[in-house]
Amino acid sequence: MIAPDFQTAVEQLSELIEGARSVVPFTGAGISTECGIPDFRSPGGMWTKNAPIPFDQFMSSRHARAETWQRRFAMDEVLSNAKPGRGHRALASLHRAGKIPGVVTQNIDNLHQVSGIPHASVCELHGNTSYATCLDCGKHYTLKWVRDSFDQSGHAPECVECNGFIKTATVAFGQSMPVAAMAQAEQLTLSADVFMAIGSSLLVWPAAGFPLMAKRNGAALVILNREPTEFDNLADLVIHHDIGDVLTRFISQ
Numbered sequence: 001m002i003a004p005d006f007q008t009a010v011e012q013l014s015e016l017i018e019g020a021r022s023v024v025p026f027t028g029a030g031i032s033t034e035c036g037i038p039d040f041r042s043p044g045g046m047w048t049k050n051a052p053i054p055f056d057q058f059m060s061s062r063h064a065r066a067e068t069w070q071r072r073f074a075m076d077e078v079l080s081n082a083k084p085g086r087g088h089r090a091l092a093s094l095h096r097a098g099k100i101p102g103v104v105t106q107n108i109d110n111l112h113q114v115s116g117i118p119h120a121s122v123c124e125l126h127g128n129t130s131y132a133t134c135l136d137c138g139k140h141y142t143l144k145w146v147r148d149s150f151d152q153s154g155h156a157p158e159c160v161e162c163n164g165f166i167k168t169a170t171v172a173f174g175q176s177m178p179v180a181a182m183a184q185a186e187q188l189t190l191s192a193d194v195f196m197a198i199g200s201s202l203l204v205w206p207a208a209g210f211p212l213m214a215k216r217n218g219a220a221l222v223i224l225n226r227e228p229t230e231f232d233n234l235a236d237l238v239i240h241h242d243i244g245d246v247l248t249r250f251i252s253q
């Protein structure tokens with residue numbers, strides 16, 4: 001059901017949250033747009049500028065690896081200066097109040113952790129772009145190390161231990177999903193009596209399967225997104241308003 005107006009939307013969402021034992025948010029790029037990080041699919045979003053580089057290209061082409069890293073460096077100013085927005089702060093408040101056992105996120109920007117939700121309670125389906133790992137041995141690298149090395153050599157660095165390729169700790173299109181995060185997301189989803197999809201176009205799979213799983217398991221499904229999604233007709237409450245404007249009501253100090 002689409003909430004008829006902003007006030008009704010907030011009232012109905014408050015009622016659902018108050019009556020719930022376990023609220024599980026599922027967040028996408030839309031929760032971070034007010035923090036200055038563009039999403040993919042909104043007008044002016046990243047996809048309108050650059051199509052993503054799939055994993056097989058990263059693995060097979062030195063040029064693609066360099067291009068991937070150059071794009072990441074170009075975003076660094078925005079990513080490293082971004083602060084949690086009203087949506088992140090509201091979810092952190094609800095976590096402190098014991099309503100939210102954990103957050104399932106498609107985001108890679110680390111902002112749920114910065115907002116105060118413990119690392120172990122943030123389930124990152126698509127990884128994290130604030131550091132890098134060797135794809136072969138798993139060694140961690142700071143982005144500063146990668147950048148310094150790139151600046152010196154002019155190409156994407158390889159692992160000092162095993163010569164493997166180094167990539168941000170994110171899941172590229174075509175790369176396999178992280179097994180532990182998928183299992184944790186399933187457990188959280190099945191614990192939810194209210195499941196809130198927030199700022200996701202719900203077009204990226206398998207992540208988009210979690211709202212469906214929650215609904216099938218009997219949870220009330222809330223979709224908070226300024227544009228319609230394919231699952232609006234399945235949801236118990238659909239809110240087509242700005243995420244920060246809606247969730248700011250749930251921020252407590």
Ligand code: NAD
Nearest residue numbers: 028029030039040041106107108109199200201226242243
């Ligand atoms: P998406 O870009 O496909 O969809 C974002 C949705 O959020 C859009 O439908 C848009 O209408 C909505 N939205 C944007 N700002 C909003 C606001 N202020 N209020 C209400 N709605 C708003 O994003 P996605 O579904 O998360 O898929 C993109 C994938 O790309 C993700 O899986 C993620 O891995 C990655 N990504 C991450 C980030 C990040 O970490 N911040 C940013 C871009 C892309």
Ligand code: ZN
Nearest residue numbers: 134137159162
């Ligand atoms: Zn290595």
